[in-house]
Amino acid sequence: MGYEVVSGGMMSDFDDASVAARLREEIARQRLSRAGLAQAARLSISTLEKALSGRRRFTLATIVRLEEALGAPLRSSVVTEPVALAPYPMHAPAEMGSYSRPAVRWIEGEYLTLRASFGEDGAVYAYRTVIVWDDAKGHLVFSESDRLDAEFEQGGFVSMPHLSGHTYLMTSEEGQYRMIMLGRATREARMFGLLSTLQVGQGSQLVPVSCPVAFVPLGQMVDQPVFGFVGESSERFDEYRRVLNMAMADDFCRLRE
Template sequence: MAARIREELARRRMSRQMLADIAKISISTLEKALNGSRPFTVASVVRLEAALGVSLRDRVPKVSTSRSDLGGYAKAGVAWLEGDYLTLRPSFEVAGAIYAYRTQIHWDEAQECLAFREMDRLDAPFSQKGVVSIPSKSGQIYLYTNDQGQMRVAILNRPHIRGEIYGLLATLAVGAGSNLTPVAAPIALLPWPGIGNPKLGRIQQGDAEYQDCRKHLTMIVDAGYAKLLT
């Protein structure tokens, strides 16, 4: 603030005494504030701003944070989670097959939180989108969808050292006829830049990618990232 005042004085070719007179503060108060021996008081700053016609107080930039029910996390603190992920889960229609698609996590300025959306799904009309919750208490990551009261959630662990994210998905699958059936399944999100140009859609036994994709899903329970109880 002192540097800014000295700059304004030099620009205007104004003496310190003249500024003190216009601002109606003592020259002693101004001198001591400018040399750092006395802090600026709020009253002095207000008067100096009026005399110079400028704002001397730095404006603190707004820190973007999510709402409290999503964990109250700061935008800068979750930038590491943003990006595209190859998403793997068991196929609900074909036994033994793996379903692969892209999930994008990004900061949504309108909602002021991390959001996610699924892309490149075979069943595109059923692609999900929603918000990301990261509460500090549990340390988990939640991908949460609420579509007119119909909910779906993926509960994920923090990323592995190479960026892989493992967890469980609770959602609905097409059952008998047009009925929807609750289903829980392991789910893996692999950082897109690290896996090249992956195959999307249904991956079945015999496909070149099958064993590697299956390894990511089986380790979720085997390595203790999640538990499936019956």
Template sequence: MSGEVDLPSDQSQAVAGMIREELARRRMSRQKLADDAKISISTLEKALSGKRSFTLATTIRLEQALDISLRGAKAAVVGASPGLAPDHLGAYSRAATQWLEGEYLTLRPSFEGGEAVYAYCTAIGWDEGASHLVFRESSRMDGAFTQSGAVSLPNQSGHIYLVTNDHGQHRMAVLGRPTITGELYGMLCTLQVGQGAHLTPAATAIALINLGRVTAPAFGRIGPDHPQYGEYNGHLRKIMSQGFVRFFPS
């Protein structure tokens, strides 16, 4: 049999589903897989996106690189996609991202000026219908600006993106890998409300701490006289002082 023989369309889709799940589970980049399998990244990308079918030769190389069997993949694997996020969100599997699900104390500097810290709750969980992680904020003083949206987890950077898309208006938090004690530190890019209907692009540090690790969490505007101010402000200072994010010019 020629190595250039294409797999049947349904089997090729099943193979693509298995590969995306393996990449998400191993947190492996597509470039690394292409390098390990000695195929071009273009060939891999086109096959995973459905623009072309996997060939037998390519499938064998991928099996060797991943040390798994792909040719036994059934079309039913594609039906397992409810447990797999779409490609534009990183094609991660629920099993590989369950560690991220939960409720988080969320901290950022107050936009009202001064030294206050603004604290609220962010819940992250799996949406069965959409087949990806979603987030939703709560316990905000400014409830009208509560955000919700999709969670993106691309293998390439290993970062976590919380993205709101409200009729084309975007707001995004970019979070790094969890620290050794589980905190998620990063940057929030949003719009600050000014006078009247004026909105100004703004970026600031943001921290997510699993609520299970927080004793008696406090929400709202936490000023310097609050008992938990030192702990909360310490997280934000750590983000800036230890290089979790960088603003230019520095």
């Protein structure tokens, strides 16, 4: 359940299931393709599909974009009196490190994410990662976008235990996990570490794979970042490769056979 402040200080709530049902109704009524709607609403098709299937929460910003693209409301227009709500938690659960919101504000923001390409040796793969505090859940969450393979965009929770000083970006979907482990931030607020996930192998086989990864505050390197596959012919290749190489050159992670 999400909440929106409306005129007069009252609140109008929206339920994810209700929004999804209303959205499917409008898609059918207007005979829209989901890909076309996602493009018009400036969303990835993966984000739209996951929200419709209940695997990702609708955010207010997402709903507003969809309403603008549809020209139709997705939320109830019923205005109710404000109700007393329990205060939002200000500390993450113990299994995520028990961090407080003020202590982790520094990490919130958008990052240019760089990792080694799984398809071509030496090439770089770039996309956007957003880390924000989820008020209702009481901990940091992350989401990915601007990936060429949008269907594999990840999202999940952020663990920051004091013991190691590392940051863990965890995706958990039906028992399947993907993890990014990042070391302490540099003076430039950049973070480096290791990504562990599954790569498509022969046929339908999935193979465990790990590679260095770099998180750079968006806009710190270039005004117009390039996302997707970045090979040697790209104007950003040398810069991206130099930054990504720092993950191992500065001992933020190690690969051993």
